Amino acid sequence: MTIKVVRGNPTPEELAAALAVVRARAAAASSTPPGAPGTRDAWADPARIASHRTPQPGPTSWSRTYWPG
Template identity: 80%
Template sequence: MIKVVRGNPTPEELAAALAVVRARAAATAAEPSSGAEDPRDAWADPARIASARLPHPGPTSWTRTFWPG
C-alpha cells in the first residue's frame, strides 16, 4: 500500500511513482540468489583459508598464513 502523506499529487505523478517502485521490486526479485547474503562475507570468512590442517613448510606456505581480521 502506498500512502500520500504530504502534498496533492496528480494521477500521473502517482502512476510514475508506482512505476518506479514496481520496477525496483521486479529488479530485486529477478536478482539471482547465491545463498550468501553478501559476496564479501565469503571473502572475509576465515574458514576460506584456514583449513583443519596446519600449513606445512614450503614455497607457498606463506599464502595460508594470512588471517583476515
C-alpha cells in the first residue's frame, strides 16, 4: 500500500495518525466477509414502510389523479 501526500507538509506524527486510521478501516473491512449483511437500524428497514397492504386503485381512480390548481 502506498500513500502519497498531495498537498501540505504533514509532520511524522500526523502522517502516522492518518496511516493508523487507514489501516484500522482496512482491517475492519477485511474482517467482514463480502456479501454479509450489516447491522441495519429500524429506520432503514423496508418492512417498516410496507407493514400493511395499500388499497388497490378502483376503476375510476385515473380521474382523481389530476387536481387543477
